[in-house]
Amino acid sequence: MKGHWLLVLSVVLLIYAVHGCPHKCLCYTTSKTADCKNRGFTEIPAHLPPEIQILQLQNNRIWRINQNSFTGTPLLKILDLSNNSLSSLAPGAFQKLRYLQVLNLTRNLIHYIENKTFSFLPHLKELDLSSNSIIRLPESFGNSTGNITLLSVKHNKLQKMERVLLESLPNLKVVLFKDNPWQCNCNVFGLKLWLESFLYRGGISDGIICSTPGIRKGKDLLKVPYELFGACPLRTAHVHLASIHHHSFEHRSSPKHAHHSEHGEYGRSNCEPKPKPRPVSLRHAIATVVITGVICGIVCLMMLAAAVYGCAYAAITAKYHREHLAPVKQHGTPEEKEPFDGSLA
Known part of the structure; x- marks a missing residue:
């Protein structure tokens, strides 16, 4: 009789294991964690327990994420997809994860991030994109991503970064830029101004080290004098300076001047020397x-x-x-x- 009950109990536990947790994974009810790391998965495993809040998928061979991959796990708070084979992310791939707070995508093969890839993640606080092959970032990560406090893009192939993307993250406290081939030309002028303001407000960053041009290689972007950006195309300088008038004592573009820059200077690829007053930052003024x-x-x-x-x-x-x-x-x-x-x- 005792042996019969043990057999029944074993069958019940086996059924629960089959239906409650994917094969090869370990699920922990107390911590609401599904441990699926180092299991050789090529896709997000199906039939995950709907109540889990932590999903560990690092060190697998996952190469794609479908839009319905996380439909069954709406309560996830921490998702670790580091060290996989992801080369692209479909827009809205994470849109079912409304409670997600931490997303780790380090050490993948991602080349670019599409606009609004992380849409509908209102609670996302930490986004780690380091150690990929990202060559460009969008102007927006998506709707409702304004609560991000930590962003890491270090160890990628970024040459520039849109200032509008950083400005869409008003709660950002830490941003990591290290080990990217930053091109310190006219395209990085807005990023320089944003970084100065960010650090002045108490933000934390590892800084931006120039890779090109050769005369600025190895230099900290913050230490590159403003005068070296004075030869930038008229339109580039006006767009940036108009948006940061509180950082400058002078420099106001007249409508006539702006009209000329849009039609006469927009198509020029080379910088032409233009006499301009030096924009003075608030710190320098003080x-x-x-x-x-x-x-x-x-x-x-x-x-x-x-x-x-x-x-x-x-x-x-x-x-x-x-x-x-x-x-x-x-x-x-x-x-x-x-x-x-x-x-x-």
Whole structure:
């Protein structure tokens, strides 16, 4: 009888294992985790428990994600797809994961990210795209991605990055750019301005190191002087400077000037020298005001000290004249009178 119950229990557990967790995976009810890493999967496994919140799929050979791959796991909060064979991501592939907070796509073969790939992920906070082969990023990751606080694009093939993408992530606190072939020409001017503002607001970044052109190779983008961007095409400079007027003391494009830039300069591929005032960042302006104030204060103190010294010297000199020189001029000394009297005799 005891053996019969053990057999029934084993069958029940086997049925639960078959229907409650995919083959090769380990599912943990307490932590609501499905461990499917290192299992040789080429696609997202089916029949995952609908209540899981953590799905570990790293170190497999997954090469595609269908739009219905996560239909059965709507409560996922953490999804790890690192070290797989993904080369592209279909727009809306993750749109069923409305509660997703962490998405790890590192060490794949992704070449580009389409517009709105991560649409409808209102709770997404961490997006790691590092160690891929990404050559370009879109102007938007998608609707409702404004809560992202960490973005990593390091170890890719990015030469530039659209400033509008970064501005669409207002809650960004950490952004990692390291080890990309950044092209420090006119196309990166807006990124430089955004990064300065981001760091000034307390953001954290590993910085952007220039790869080209050769004269700027190995230099920190933040240390490249603004004057070197003064020769950028007129349209490029106007677009960026108009959007960051609070960072500049001067430089306002007139409608006539803008019209000329759109029709006469838009098609030019080479930069032409254009005399432009240097845009001054807020930090530089504050530093200039502080330094100027300190210098003025020192000069004023020196002038005050000179005035006090002059007044004291004048007072002492006047006193000396009153006490010593005036009596001599009026009466003379006995020694001075004797020769005069003797001559009369």
